[in-house]
Amino acid sequence: MKLAIVGAGVVGASTLELAGKYGHEVVAIADSGSAAVDPDGLDPAPVLARKNDEGTVGEAAPDAALDADYDVLVEATPTTLGDAEPGFSHVRHALERDRHVVLANKGPVAERYGDLRALERDSAGEVLFEATVGGAIPALSTIRDVGADHVTAVRGVLNGTANFVLSRMAAEGLDYEHVLAEAQDLGVAEADPSFDVQGTDAALKCVILANVLYDDEYTLADADVSGIEDLPGSALELAAEDGRTVRLIGEVADGEVRVGPRLVPEHGTLAVTGTRNIVQLDTEHAGRLNVSGRGAGGPETASAVLADVGRLSRR
Amino acid sequence: MYERGDRVVSEAVHAYTVRLELVDEPGELLRTLEPIAENGGNLLSIFHERGNLTPRGHIPVEVDVEATPERFDDIVAALRDAGVNVVRAGEERYSEEVTVVLTGHLVDTDLSDTLQRVQQCGQASVADVSLSAPKGTGDVSSARLRLVAEQGGAEAALGAIREVATEKDLRVIEPLPGGEA
Numbered sequence: 001m002k003l004a005i006v007g008a009g010v011v012g013a014s015t016l017e018l019a020g021k022y023g024h025e026v027v028a029i030a031d032s033g034s035a036a037v038d039p040d041g042l043d044p045a046p047v048l049a050r051k052n053d054e055g056t057v058g059e060a061a062p063d064a065a066l067d068a069d070y071d072v073l074v075e076a077t078p079t080t081l082g083d084a085e086p087g088f089s090h091v092r093h094a095l096e097r098d099r100h101v102v103l104a105n106k107g108p109v110a111e112r113y114g115d116l117r118a119l120e121r122d123s124a125g126e127v128l129f130e131a132t133v134g135g136a137i138p139a140l141s142t143i144r145d146v147g148a149d150h151v152t153a154v155r156g157v158l159n160g161t162a163n164f165v166l167s168r169m170a171a172e173g174l175d176y177e178h179v180l181a182e183a184q185d186l187g188v189a190e191a192d193p194s195f196d197v198q199g200t201d202a203a204l205k206c207v208i209l210a211n212v213l214y215d216d217e218y219t220l221a222d223a224d225v226s227g228i229e230d231l232p233g234s235a236l237e238l239a240a241e242d243g244r245t246v247r248l249i250g251e252v253a254d255g256e257v258r259v260g261p262r263l264v265p266e267h268g269t270l271a272v273t274g275t276r277n278i279v280q281l282d283t284e285h286a287g288r289l290n291v292s293g294r295g296a297g298g299p300e301t302a303s304a305v306l307a308d309v310g311r312l313s314r315r
Numbered sequence: 316m317y318e319r320g321d322r323v324v325s326e327a328v329h330a331y332t333v334r335l336e337l338v339d340e341p342g343e344l345l346r347t348l349e350p351i352a353e354n355g356g357n358l359l360s361i362f363h364e365r366g367n368l369t370p371r372g373h374i375p376v377e378v379d380v381e382a383t384p385e386r387f388d389d390i391v392a393a394l395r396d397a398g399v400n401v402v403r404a405g406e407e408r409y410s411e412e413v414t415v416v417l418t419g420h421l422v423d424t425d426l427s428d429t430l431q432r433v434q435q436c437g438q439a440s441v442a443d444v445s446l447s448a449p450k451g452t453g454d455v456s457s458a459r460l461r462l463v464a465e466q467g468g469a470e471a472a473l474g475a476i477r478e479v480a481t482e483k484d485l486r487v488i489e490p491l492p493g494g495e496a
Contacts, residue, residue: 155491226486234447234457235418235488241445242414242459246488262491263414270491 001313002041004028004068006090007076008057011104011131014298015074015305016044022306024313030065031057032077037068066093072309076104079204081220084111091116091127098124102308104131104301110204114217126315128308133205134158136300137293138307139279140212146283148213153253153282158205160275160295161189161196162228162248166261167273170236170245176229188275198227199248199259206250206257213252223257231261239263245271253282328381329442329463330359333391336373336400344376350393357381373400411469412442413462415476419485422452430460432479439464439472 001024005012008031019026025041036047036058051057066073073094077087084107091108094101096119103109108116109129120127133139134156143151157163161183168179180197183189195201203223210218228248239245247270249262264270269290272278277295282288294300337343344363351358359379369375382390394401421429430441439462448456462472473489480487 230455231486232418232455232457234449234455235416238416238445238447238457238459239488244414244490246416249491251491261486261488263416263488264491 001025001071001309002027002069003072003074003309004030004065004070005074005076006030006062006065006087007074007078007105008051009076009078010298011301011305012074012076013048013051014302015076015104016042016047018299018302018306019309020044022310024306024309027070028065028068029057030062033062034058035060035062035065037064039069066090070099072100072102072312074102074104074305074309075108076305079106079110079201081107081111081200084108088112088115092119095119095123095125095127100125100312101127102131102305102312103127103129104305106132106201106204106208109211110207111219113208113211113219126312128311129208130308131301131304133208134277134279134291135160135293135295135297136303137277137279137291137295138304139209139291141307141311142279142281142289142291143209143212146281146286146289148215150284150286151213151281152284153251154206154209154213154279155249155251155253155270156279157247157270157272157277158250158279158295159196159199159202159248160277161193162199162202163272163277164188164275165197166228166231166236166246166248169231169233170240171273173233173237175233176231194229197229199225200227202248202250203257203259206252206259209250210252210255210257214255218257223259225258226260228261235261240266247271328357328383329387329440331380331382331387333378333380333394334402335376335378335394336369336371336402337376339372339374346397347376347394347399348378350397350399351378351380351390354389354393355382355386356390375402411439411464411466413439413464413469413473413490414459415462415473415490416457416459416488417476417480417485418457418488419455419480419483421446421456421458421485422448424483424485426458429479429483429485433460433462433472433475436471436475438468438475 003026005015016026016029028037034056037060047057075087075090087105088108091101109132130140164183165179203225207218236246243266244263245266246261247264250259278292280290362377442461442463445459
């Protein structure tokens with residue numbers, strides 16, 4: 001498949017780098033200010049070096065990537081809320097040209113699922129978004145395989161930053177501020193960690209899960225969200241005395257979407273540590289399924305993007 | 316309530332059902348009930364099945380008692396010492412148990428009132444409370460509450476907790492239903 005990648009952050013760059021290993025070629029990549037286009041396929045190394053040195057990927061204007069001759073548009077720009085722009089327009093552009101779209105950007109699937117599905121219906125192209133939930137974890141494709149109608153509930157740890165903070169606080173008896181600063185030093189948490197620690201990121205993933213499970217138009221506004229910001233260490237200490245710990249858990253069940261700190265058994269399945277994520281599915285006939293792994297990271301998320309590209313190529 | 320370091324632990328009263336087997340003799344029932352009152356138990360009800368006999372020819376009696384867990388152990392021991400055959404003890408009437416952790420300005424917002432409001436929902440009892448206030452009671456603290464409830468009561472009690480917590484700006488860390496395995 002010929003890919004055009006919009007967004008040259010960690011996920012876009014990793015997708016460019018790894019596409020060849022999965023049998024695909026990248027004919028265009030764009031960041032917010034520039035694009036590189038080559039109908040015969042881009043050589044990743046010089047593009048990535050230029051991005052690193054000069055902050056741009058090429059000489060062309062960003063729109064050149066959207067207009068390139070590709071089979072699949074990979075949308076990997078940062079997630080935005082509300083109208084989910086500019087990601088949503090990129091998706092629209094590709095679908096109107098009857099091209100497939102693979103999203104790593106959560107915005108269009110979490111905030112405008114109805115609009116997205118409507119555009120897809122009028123297009124010969126298809127939209128896949130495995131990378132938007134749980135990074136490398138095949139959460140959505142597992143739901144698709146089991147059948148959304150046979151999944152009765154989904155819960156899990158869907159934010160690595162929050163999980164890192166909680167597991168370090170519990171293990172070391174350190175307070176929130178201390179662990180957060182450490183996470184920022186390690187690059188696990190961003191300079192502004194609010195998206196992660198306030199539960200927004202996990203909630204977007206749960207909203208996406210709800211849209212897939214119920215084939216409905218949930219948005220962030222439909223989720224009941226609380227985060228782990230400023231959680232006192234004493235809460236983890238009291239939980240530990242009782243053989244439990246605290247995790248930021250997202251739940252989709254009975255039509256409700258909830259994200260918040262929850263008590264879970266200290267050594268239970270859901271008490272994953274560090275930046276690990278886990279998705280737990282309750283199914284009608286197959287019991288409980290647990291899928292865990294790395295929920296973020298360039299190559300990890302790119303592998304989920306390329307898995308979607310592989311699915312499209314086999315159709 | 317008694318204090319242990321920076322912790323306050325209260326041992327609340329539970330309801331227990333005790334099944335006894337009595338020999339069919341005058342005064343036997345009264346003799347049986349004495350150790351309950353003597354050990355601080357509160358007798359709630361007695362179900363005396365006079366017409367029924369156990370396979371061993373005894374009369375089954377079901378007694379509901381309220382006591383703290385520690386006193387209840389004493390009651391059972393005293394009954395056995397008195398030669399009463401205790402068939403089943405310690406099975407609580409409460410079929411649901413739920414643990415939550417609350418954080419925030421628990422002391423400044425009147426923890427006893429918070430607990431009372433949970434009890435007042437009428438669906439659950441606060442079985443025990445552990446408070447941790449490492450930075451002093453004027454700062455943010457945490458409390459672990461164990462609630463016991465009859466079938467369906469735990470959800471109502473959680474609802475009451477959420478309501479009080481919203482009002483007092485406390486954070487509730489709820490257990491995860493269904494996610495225990």
